[in-house]
Amino acid sequence: MRSMTTVYEALAEPTRRRILDLLRERPRLVGELVEALEMSQPGVSKHLRVLREVGLVSVRQDAQRRWYELRPEPLAEVNTWLESYRHLWEDRYNRLDDLLQELQAKERNND
Amino acid sequence: MRSMTTVYEALAEPTRRRILDLLRERPRLVGELVEALEMSQPGVSKHLRVLREVGLVSVRQDAQRRWYELRPEPLAEVNTWLESYRHLWEDRYNRLDDLLQELQAKERNND
DNA sequence: TGGTTATATAACTGTCAAGGTATATATAGA
DNA sequence: TCTATATATACCTTGACAGTTATATAACCA
Structure with missing residues (x-):
């Protein structure tokens, strides 16, 4: 064991x-x-x-x-580890979101 | 493979x-x-x-x-899974926190 | 007590992963 | 072109693990 x-x-x-x-x-x-x-x-x-x-x-x-x-407590350890990565993927989504907003703005201008 | x-x-x-x-x-x-x-x-x-x-x-x-x-994106999946557990361990911390507050209040009353 | 129920453990098997060494591949540079 | 460098892949060995069946353990119930 x-x-x-x-x-x-x-x-x-x-x-x-x-x-x-x-x-x-x-x-x-x-x-x-x-x-x-x-x-x-x-x-x-x-x-x-x-x-x-x-x-x-x-x-x-x-x-x-x-x-x-x-007993969910041990999951906190995983969460802590993930924590230091979170902003990374969130930033990417944000950038994607920015891009999308930008495209939609252009779209509106073209109308 | x-x-x-x-x-x-x-x-x-x-x-x-x-x-x-x-x-x-x-x-x-x-x-x-x-x-x-x-x-x-x-x-x-x-x-x-x-x-x-x-x-x-x-x-x-x-x-x-x-x-x-x-490429942090795949970590979002793990995060999502963890998400539904988060409140569970946080609640426990909160209860612990409540207890602590309560004890401190009593402490103050005893002074 | 004897049988039944609920769960854990033992023993076995097959698969797979992690590590290594040896080698293939591909590019840079002389 | 030949050699050195950087990395990937092939191949092998070992150990761990997930699953199984059979059995042990322990409590309830008739």
Whole structure:
């Protein structure tokens, strides 16, 4: 068991992103996730383990059942990393927007 | 060559995130990246290929050299995904903040 | 207690990615 | 033209991972 997983690796797997999306609505039992994801129960349990390891979900036991709940905090790290890039792509959109405005202005002049 | 890589997978690799961080400052030659990353040239070239495939970098040829440049646009997809989670972790911080305010208020009353 | 339900873990398999070395490609420069 | 430089690609090895089936664990219920 190596387990030096990062949030980024956890998010790389599409099924795990789907699990998070499902947990965003409400906590779920493993069985519910198995059904929603159309995947073997051990497969789902393994993904949940990864998500637990990076702190993206927590578990609450209830008899034989386990409620998995979203813990969004680790996403803040990704957000911070993205933060320093945000202005870059936003600037491009802005420039594109400027260009568009300009073209529309010309269009109006030609009428 | 399979190459149905997603931007999430591209970001999962720490070396690739470092490459993006380096390109955030300015465009770079492959050789510069090799030096900065202390990694074999083919290794770096392979990471650059993945980044190219998902559109996170573009190349400009200049004689035998290739200038790699950051294309931040694909990060917008990740940002959009994160967006629907943002209020969740921010709410928690806010609750923490509320609690703090409350404690400070009590503190003041005790003086 | 014995059976059923819910989930985790073990063991196995196939695929894929990351790293390396060796080599191909292409351009610059002597 | 020959050599050096810069980068990409081919090929190989290794390890990790996602998925599976089989089994362990543990709690509930009859």
